[in-house]
Amino acid sequence: MSGAAPRRTREELAAWLRLIATPGLGRASARKLLSAFGSPEAVLGCTVADRRAVAGAALAEQLATPPEGFDDLLRRTEAWLADGDEPHAIVTLGDPGYPPLLLQTADPPLLLHLAGRAELATAPSIAIVGSRNPTPQGREHALAFGRELSNAGWTIVSGLALGVDGAAHEGALAGAGSTVAVVGTGLDQIYPRRHAGLQHRIAQQGLVVSEYLLGAPPLRENFPVRNRLIAGLSRGTLVVEAALQSGSLITARLAAEAGREVFALPGSLHSPQARGCHALIRQGAVLVETAQDIFSELAFVAPTPAEPPPPAAAAEDPVVQALGFDPVGLDELVLRTGLPAAELNARLLDLELSGRVARLPGQLFQRLGRA
Amino acid sequence: MSGAAPRRTREELAAWLRLIATPGLGRASARKLLSAFGSPEAVLGCTVADRRAVAGAALAEQLATPPEGFDDLLRRTEAWLADGDEPHAIVTLGDPGYPPLLLQTADPPLLLHLAGRAELATAPSIAIVGSRNPTPQGREHALAFGRELSNAGWTIVSGLALGVDGAAHEGALAGAGSTVAVVGTGLDQIYPRRHAGLQHRIAQQGLVVSEYLLGAPPLRENFPVRNRLIAGLSRGTLVVEAALQSGSLITARLAAEAGREVFALPGSLHSPQARGCHALIRQGAVLVETAQDIFSELAFVAPTPAEPPPPAAAAEDPVVQALGFDPVGLDELVLRTGLPAAELNARLLDLELSGRVARLPGQLFQRLGRA
Numbered sequence: 001m002s003g004a005a006p007r008r009t010r011e012e013l014a015a016w017l018r019l020i021a022t023p024g025l026g027r028a029s030a031r032k033l034l035s036a037f038g039s040p041e042a043v044l045g046c047t048v049a050d051r052r053a054v055a056g057a058a059l060a061e062q063l064a065t066p067p068e069g070f071d072d073l074l075r076r077t078e079a080w081l082a083d084g085d086e087p088h089a090i091v092t093l094g095d096p097g098y099p100p101l102l103l104q105t106a107d108p109p110l111l112l113h114l115a116g117r118a119e120l121a122t123a124p125s126i127a128i129v130g131s132r133n134p135t136p137q138g139r140e141h142a143l144a145f146g147r148e149l150s151n152a153g154w155t156i157v158s159g160l161a162l163g164v165d166g167a168a169h170e171g172a173l174a175g176a177g178s179t180v181a182v183v184g185t186g187l188d189q190i191y192p193r194r195h196a197g198l199q200h201r202i203a204q205q206g207l208v209v210s211e212y213l214l215g216a217p218p219l220r221e222n223f224p225v226r227n228r229l230i231a232g233l234s235r236g237t238l239v240v241e242a243a244l245q246s247g248s249l250i251t252a253r254l255a256a257e258a259g260r261e262v263f264a265l266p267g268s269l270h271s272p273q274a275r276g277c278h279a280l281i282r283q284g285a286v287l288v289e290t291a292q293d294i295f296s297e298l299a300f301v302a303p304t305p306a307e308p309p310p311p312a313a314a315a316e317d318p319v320v321q322a323l324g325f326d327p328v329g330l331d332e333l334v335l336r337t338g339l340p341a342a343e344l345n346a347r348l349l350d351l352e353l354s355g356r357v358a359r360l361p362g363q364l365f366q367r368l369g370r371a
Numbered sequence: 372m373s374g375a376a377p378r379r380t381r382e383e384l385a386a387w388l389r390l391i392a393t394p395g396l397g398r399a400s401a402r403k404l405l406s407a408f409g410s411p412e413a414v415l416g417c418t419v420a421d422r423r424a425v426a427g428a429a430l431a432e433q434l435a436t437p438p439e440g441f442d443d444l445l446r447r448t449e450a451w452l453a454d455g456d457e458p459h460a461i462v463t464l465g466d467p468g469y470p471p472l473l474l475q476t477a478d479p480p481l482l483l484h485l486a487g488r489a490e491l492a493t494a495p496s497i498a499i500v501g502s503r504n505p506t507p508q509g510r511e512h513a514l515a516f517g518r519e520l521s522n523a524g525w526t527i528v529s530g531l532a533l534g535v536d537g538a539a540h541e542g543a544l545a546g547a548g549s550t551v552a553v554v555g556t557g558l559d560q561i562y563p564r565r566h567a568g569l570q571h572r573i574a575q576q577g578l579v580v581s582e583y584l585l586g587a588p589p590l591r592e593n594f595p596v597r598n599r600l601i602a603g604l605s606r607g608t609l610v611v612e613a614a615l616q617s618g619s620l621i622t623a624r625l626a627a628e629a630g631r632e633v634f635a636l637p638g639s640l641h642s643p644q645a646r647g648c649h650a651l652i653r654q655g656a657v658l659v660e661t662a663q664d665i666f667s668e669l670a671f672v673a674p675t676p677a678e679p680p681p682p683a684a685a686a687e688d689p690v691v692q693a694l695g696f697d698p699v700g701l702d703e704l705v706l707r708t709g710l711p712a713a714e715l716n717a718r719l720l721d722l723e724l725s726g727r728v729a730r731l732p733g734q735l736f737q738r739l740g741r742a
Contacts, residue, residue, distance in 0.1 A: 141640065266637035266649060269512065269660050278637060278660055287652045289640050 014074050015040035016092050016111055020213055021067050022059075029055050030110055033063075034093070035329065035364055076214050080188060086203050088187070089114045094327050096367070097121065103358040103366065105232040105258045109211035112229075113187045116207040120180050123155040124303035126294065127230045127255070128171075129248045130164025130240035131273050138241035138273055139167045141265055145238060146171020146179070148291035153177055153303035157234045159184075159226065160195055160202070164240045164248075169198060172206070179206040180233065184226040186216035209233075227251040235301050236261035238288065242276030249276050252285065261297050263288045319347045320356060320367055327364035385445050386411035387463050387482055391584055392438050393430075400426050401481055404434075405464070406700065406735055447585050451559060457574050459558070460485045465698055465737070468492065474729040474737065476603040476629045480582035483600075484558045487578040491551050494526040495674035497665065498601045498626070499542075500619045501535025501611035502644050509612035509644055510538045512636055516609060517542020517550070519662035524548055524674035528605045530555075530597065531566055531573070535611045535619075540573060550577040551604065555597040557587035580604075598622040606672050607632035609659065613647030620647050623656065632668050634659045690718045691727060691738055698735035 019030045019040050033043045036054045043051065044063060051060035081088050091097045092111040099121045102108050114121060126149055128142055146156050146168040156172035158165040160181040172179035181202045183191065187210045190196045202208050211229065212222065227250050231237050237255035239262070242248035252262045262285040267274030281287050286297055295302065322328075322336040333348075334341055348365055351357035358366045390401045390411050404414045407425045414422065415434060422431035452459050462468040463482040470492045473479050485492060497520055499513055517527050517539040527543035529536040531552040543550035552573045554562065558581045561567045573579050582600065583593065598621050602608050608626035610633070613619035623633045633656040638645030652658050657668055666673065693699075693707040704719075705712055719736055722728035729737045 137639070137641075265640060266645070266652070266658070268508070268639060269636060270508075274637070275660070278658055281637070281652060281658045282664075287637070287649055287658070289646070289649055293653075 010074075010078070011041060012039075013077065013090070014070075015044050016090070017074060017077060017213065018044060018063070018066060018070065019110055021070055021073060022062050023067055024062060025055075025059055027107060027110060029059060031093075034110075034327070038329070038332075039094070073213060073215070076188075080214055086115055087118065089118045091118070091121070094366070098366075099233055100358050101125075101234070102229065102232045105228065105254075107228060108232070109229065111211070113210045113212070113214070114207060115187050115203040115209075116205070117178065118207065120155050120178055120207040121209060121233070123178075123180075124153070124301060125155040125157045125180065125234045126298070127157040127234035127237040127251065128164065128168035128240060129158055129227075129230060129237060129251050130168075130242050131246060131248065132161050132163040132165075133273075134163045134167075134241045135271065135273055138164060138267075142167035142240045143171040143174075145240065145291055145294075147175040149294065150175025150177035150179070152291065152295060155180055155206075155303075157182060157230050159223070159230055159251075160192075160199060160208075161223075162192055162194060166195055166198060168240070169202060169206075173201065180209055181206065182209045182226055182229045182233070184210070184212065184222040185218045186210060186212050186214040188214045189217065191218040223247060224250050228254045231255035231260060232258055234260060235298055236263055236294065238263040238265070238294065239277050239280055239285070240265055241267065241271075241273040242280075243272050244275045244279060246276050249280065252280050256284075261286060263294055263297070265289075317351070317356075319344065319351060323357060323365060323367040327366045330363050330365070333365065381445075381449070382412060384448070384461070385441075386415050387461070388445060388448060388584065389415060389434070389437060389441065390481055392441055392444060393433050394438055395433055396426075396430055398478060398481060400430060402464075405481075405698070409700070409703075410465070444584060444586070447559075451585055457486055458489065460489045462489070462492070467738075470604055471729050472496075472605070473600065473603045476599065476625075478599060479603070480600065482582070484581045484583070484585070485578060486558050486574040486580075487576070488549065489578065491526050491549055491578040492580060492604070494549075494551075495524070495672060496526040496528045496551065496605045497669070498528040498605035498608040498622065499535065499539035499611060500529055500598075500601060500608060500622050501539075501613050502617060502619065503532050503534040503536075504644075505534045505538075505612045506642065506644055509535060509638075513538035513611045514542040514545075516611065516662055516665075518546040520665065521546025521548035521550070523662065523666060526551055526577075526674075528553060528601050530594070530601055530622075531563075531570060531579075533563055533565060537566055537569060539611070540569060540577075544572065544576055551580055552577065553580045553597055553600045553604070555581070555583065555593040556589045557581060557583050557585040559585045560588060562589040594618060595621050599625045602626035602631060603629055605631060606669055607634055607665065609634040609636070609665065610648055610651055610656070611636050612638065612642075612644040613651075614643050615646045615650060617647050620651065623651050627655075632657060634665055634668070636660075688722070688727075690715065690722060694728060694736060694738040698737045701734050701736070704736065 033055055037043045048060045048064055090111050090113055128146055142164040150156055150172040155177055156168055156179045158168045160183050169179045185191045224247055231251050231254040237252055239248050239252050256262050264277035264280040264285040266287055288294055318337055322333055333344055352359055404426055408414045408417055419431045419435055461482050461484055499517055513535040521527055521543040526548055527539055527550045529539045531554050540550045556562045595618055602622050602625040608623055610619050610623050627633050635648035635651040635656040637658055659665055689708055693704055704715055723730055
């Protein structure tokens with residue numbers, strides 16, 4: 001997976017990690033800095049005064065020196081990446097292996113730690129989420145839908161939590177396809193402990209994903225944040241069982257906000273675990289009885305056994321060529337292509353709509369696929 | 372209930388019954404004749420040649436003489452209307468007691484036989500329908516929703532069938548409100564036999580309705596036809612449990628076609644009796660968990676304890692005055708009001724939208740309310 005995990009220098013890796021490890025630097029500010037300076041190294045390499053204009057005095061100063069313990073984090077991350085037992089990788093906003101669907105969301109992470117089959121991060125995926133305390137039938141539904149969707153070629157994304165999440169992963173692994181677990185801790189952590197074996201199997205046969213740095217402990221507030229990746233990686237999200245005001249409803253809301261399909265299983269009027277699903281259906285989620293109901297809705301983006309070759313024209317398009325595989329600003333593209341900004345914008349929109357270019361936050365554009 | 376069951380002569384009654392009893396004369400043709408000639412007596416009193424122009428040679432001839440056994444039917448109907456034990460009435464398209472919501476449907480019956488409290492035919496109503504073979508939970512839901520909606524002032528309309536229908540009627544009678552049973556036989560018949568006691572109680576405490584002539588036996592083909600009255604009398608239809616391809620789905624479709632709300636209870640993925648409800652929800656029916664969900668949707672037409680007085684302007688409106696309480700054609704109204712047809716049409720539309728006038732098939736208009 002050289003495409004997904006490109007060679008990068010120690011300095012490049014360190015610069016990306018610094019953008020996450022620096023206290024007080026949120027994702028929005030980090031993306032603003034990236035957009036202004038073009039790369040993490042440029043963000044760190046410029047003067048404090050330059051940064052101040054973009055991110056304010058406090059952050060500009062913070063970024064001048066590595067945070068406490070950063071050298072240790074960098075060493076541990078390098079060792080983790082070099083692990084011989086399990087394929088480990090980090091993909092950043094600038095890498096072609098970064099999941100294009102995630103790029104299209106409101107708040108894509110700067111980078112993802114990947115343990116396992118990195119290519120699954122860009123596979124056609126459906127999220128299956130639900131209660132940590134499902135009914136026996138809810139657990140069975142998660143298992144069955146996971147297996148059926150997996151057999152149809154879909155990758156099942158979930159959150160490795162107890163209950164529905166775990167059953168969905170198990171179902172996916174039992175099917176012909178695979179599964180992606182998005183966790184809310186560093187990838188050297190195990191949480192929940194009862195899913196240690198499952199996490200290990202997914203890292204071997206599927207993919208475990210985290211936006212958190214190595215060593216990041218399970219923090220309550222990180223799990224809802226993590227849910228945006230579950231929704232963002234997936235064409236649609238199926239909620240199997242959920243109480244009202246549960247994390248699964250957050251995932252469903254984020255999926256809807258990202259323009260993805262939301263699916264929900266109905267249940268008894270007397271089951272508190274069906275209330276969340278019923279609320280979703282009333283808000284417009286598709287009521288699902290069988291996997292076929294999901295296939296019907298997603299027919300136009302269904303996975304195919306073999307990936308079709310990219311259109312021959314892709315390589316020749318001068319805008320695509322000018323884009324390269326790193327995020328590029330519009331002004332830079334005007335210089336590279338010699339096209340007027342208005343025409344360039346129109347062409348970029350066409351390329352975006354045909355799925356060959358992604359629009360990143362901060363007027364950055366990135367080529368998709370390996371053409 | 373002199374308003375609902377106005378005095379009419381033996382000849383008037385006979386003429387209405389003839390329009391139904393004449394073999395081969397369907398409701399559409401009968402309405403066409405009524406529209407052309409103004410009243411059933413005029414339809415029968417004109418020449419065969421006059422009728423031929425409207426309804427064809429065969430029907431024109433058929434209507435020249437009473438059908439076989441008609442005198443007996445007329446005598447039995449008069450005796451039934453004079454019954455001392457139970458209030459019996461017949462309301463026709465021309466009567467103010469004819470349910471206005473039914474008038475607004477595509478295929479209103481020419482007349483209704485009513486046994487019981489005739490005023491319930493025009494009360495704010497919700498239909499509850501469902502399987503003849505419900506699960507125990509389905510039966511319990513029909514009972515509970517019937518009772519809760521009844522307590523909120525709604526009249527519950529159903530079809531007196533075994534299963535969900537019967538439970539809905541029982542629930543309604545147990546609540547503060549009442550119930551209307553629309554049957555597919557003549558009102559001197561009992562069907563199904565097991566509901567003889569229930570039918571009798573409804574005729575005492577509620578209302579039993581039929582569009583069929585006395586003596587009409589239970590015919591398989593009449594029950595789906597009867598369903599349009601259940602939907603047509605009601606502001607909304609709740610389907611409690613229904614298999615795919617069941618009569619309840621016909622009722623729901625007719626309700627939707629008449630612009631009424633359709634409500635459905637969700638259930639287990641594994642219950643065949645939930646499939647019909649799930650299909651309805653996928654087609655846009657409102658998923659209902661509690662009676663409150665229905666109240667929310669129908670808030671703007673909810674029944675009130677006391678009927679508000681009609682707006683003072685209603686009596687003064689010259690178009691409303693010209694309408695009277697019988698169906699009137701547009702040409703006749705032009706003569707009565709002296710208004711140009713275009714202006715009259717505009718005023719009639721306003722009156723229709725404000726619920727004071729009903730538009731009948733065949734360009735007939737009728738005043739609503741007793742102002």
